[in-house]
Amino acid sequence: MQKSLEDKLDRVAERHEEVGHLLSDPDVIGDQNRFRDLSREFAELEDVVGCYERYCRTRRDLEAARAMVEDSDEAMRAMGREEVEACEQRLAELEDELQRLMLPKDPRDRASVYLEIRAGTGGDEAALFAGDLYRMYSRYAEQQGWRVEVVQTSEGEQGGYKEIIVRVVGDGVFSKLKFESGVHRVQRVPATESQGRIHTSACTVAVMPEAEGIEEETLRNEDLRIDTFRASGAGGQHVNTTDSAVRVTHLPTGVVVECQDGRSQHKNKDKALSLLQARLMDMRRQEQEREQAAERKSQVGSGDRSERIRTYNFPQGRLTDHRINLTLYKLNDIVAGNLDDVVDALVAEDQARKLAELAGNP
Numbered sequence: 174m175q176k177s178l179e180d181k182l183d184r185v186a187e188r189h190e191e192v193g194h195l196l197s198d199p200d201v202i203g204d205q206n207r208f209r210d211l212s213r214e215f216a217e218l219e220d221v222v223g224c225y226e227r228y229c230r231t232r233r234d235l236e237a238a239r240a241m242v243e244d245s246d247e248a249m250r251a252m253g254r255e256e257v258e259a260c261e262q263r264l265a266e267l268e269d270e271l272q273r274l275m276l277p278k279d280p281r282d283r284a285s286v287y288l289e290i291r292a293g294t295g296g297d298e299a300a301l302f303a304g305d306l307y308r309m310y311s312r313y314a315e316q317q318g319w320r321v322e323v324v325q326t327s328e329g330e331q332g333g334y335k336e337i338i339v340r341v342v343g344d345g346v347f348s349k350l351k352f353e354s355g356v357h358r359v360q361r362v363p364a365t366e367s368q369g370r371i372h373t374s375a376c377t378v379a380v381m382p383e384a385e386g387i388e389e390e391t392l393r394n395e396d397l398r399i400d401t402f403r404a405s406g407a408g409g410q411h412v413n414t415t416d417s418a419v420r421v422t423h424l425p426t427g428v429v430v431e432c433q434d435g436r437s438q439h440k441n442k443d444k445a446l447s448l449l450q451a452r453l454m455d456m457r458r459q460e461q462e463r464e465q466a467a468e469r470k471s472q473v474g475s476g477d478r479s480e481r482i483r484t485y486n487f488p489q490g491r492l493t494d495h496r497i498n499l500t501l502y503k504l505n506d507i508v509a510g511n512l513d514d515v516v517d518a519l520v521a522e523d524q525a526r527k528l529a530e531l532a533g534n535p
Contacts, residue, residue, distance in 0.1 A: 181275060182225045189218040190456055213283065223275045225365060228267040235260035276527050282348035284310050284382035287451045291336045292329065293356065295374025300329025302359045302485075303376045305508060307337050309348075312510025319343030338448065340383070347382040350520040352496075354380045355482035362488070375481075380452040392450060398422040399442065404433035421445045428452055497522045 193214045195201050201208050205534025220492055290306050292299035314321050320342040327335040341350070358375045366372065404418040418433030419441040430452065432445040484493045490504045494516070499518050501507065507515060 178271070178275065182183075182221070182271065185218055185221050185275075186225060188304070189215065189222045192218065217274060221271070224267060224270050224274060225297045228264065228271060230333065231263045231267060232261055235264065272528055272531075273524050276524060276531075279348070279351075281382040282351075283345050284347045284384075285340065285342040286346050286350055286380045286383060287324070287338060287379075288341055288350065288353075288447050289336070289338045289377075289379040289381070290334065291379075292334065293375040293377055295359075295372065296332040297329055297333075298359075298363045298372055299374040299376055300333035300335050301331065301363075302333065302357075302374050303329070303335070303337060304333030305359075305375055306357060306378065307334065307339070309508050309510055309512070310353075311339075313512045314341050314343070316510060317343060317345055317346075322444075324432050324448060325430075326435065340444070340448075347380070348520075349516050351382075352482075352516075352523070353378050355480045357483050357485065358481055359485045359486065361485075379455070381455040383447060383456060384450040392423075392453075396424050398424060401438060402433075404487045416450070417441060419445045421449050423449055423453065426453065426456070428456075494519070 192211050195211055196208070197216060201211060235257060238253050238256035241249050242257060244250050244253065288310060290303045290310075292303045311321050322340040322342065323337070324340055325336070327337070327339040330336050356375050356377055358373060360371055360373050362369055363372050398421070400420045400422075401416040402418050403419065404414055417436055417438045418431065419438060420429065420431045421442075422429045428508070429447060430445050430448045432441040432448065434441070434444070482494065482496055484491075484495070485504060485508070486493070486502060490502050492501045492504050492507050493499065494515060497518060499515070501514060503511075503514070
């Protein structure tokens with residue numbers, strides 16, 4: 174292992190011990206925000222420190238095994254050679270794991286997200302596919318213990334959604350869903366197709382991390398126009414007879430968001446402002462990535478809304494993620510919400526790219 178990495182790991186171990194002591198400090202316990210932040214940091218450091226301790230133990234075992242190889246007894250030497258081989262293999266695996274754990278963290282990874290799904294080419298079939306994607310992500314969120322809150326919907330004429338925006342709340346949501354942004358294409362025979370022809374439709378997905386809080390300098394009152402109106406659709410008499418729905422327009426950019434899901438105008442306003450904040454942050458991130466794209470493009474894609482990232486082929490039961498050449502013949506299982514194989518592959522590819530960059534092999 175490189176000396177620089179060992180030095181970093183020693184500092185991580187020291188910080189882990191320091192944070193552990195701070196968490197028992199009465200002043201810290203009494204400060205909920207600080208206690209929460211330190212608890213998160215402790216949990217993140219725990220994985221690194223645990224792996225580093227296993228690495229150090231294995232290295233000591235390797236030294237002992239090498240001493241056995243020098244023993245005068247042939248049986249002991251043979252045992253030592255086997256142990257040396259096993260220890261060297263474990264060390265290599267642990268070093269790879271440590272390098273992954275020490276990769277720079279995306280500070281947005283722990284954030285909840287706003288997930289936007291919009292029907293694209295394909296008319297009614299695209300709207301139906303948008304409904305399928307919404308159910309897929311909702312079931313995956315349920316498996317992860319996350320909460321899904323509907324913010325805005327526009328239903329399709331034959332079912333599904335022309336557009337649906339939801340807030341997915343939980344720890345680490347963005348880290349799992351960050352690579353879902355882009356164009357999702359479906360190939361299947363629509364229910365309305367009488368001659369059995371396969372149609373191709375598409376939806377766009379946008380995943381935007383939620384800001385920790387509404388930043389006053391970003392959302393200035395003078396930059397906002399806030400309108401209230403009567404909500405439409407399901408919700409009962411109260412929703413249909415009061416101006417509980419909220420529309421917020423960000424005047425400098427022209428971005429408009431609406432929220433009419435809740436019965437409370439105040440709660441709808443808070444959700445709309447939070448969604449607006451997430452969209453503005455996403456716009457800045459997209460602009461930065463466009464500027465950086467000329468220098469280097471990520472192997473898992475830029476998250477551009479126009480980039481086709483995945484095809485769902487129902488006649489063949491096949492899902493293909495075009496960014497990493499991943500093909501899985503378990504489409505029904507995936508659409509039912511079992512996304513782990515897809516998500517894990519994308520995360521692993523991203524980690525491999527970052528490791529190659531650190532090694533100077535872009």
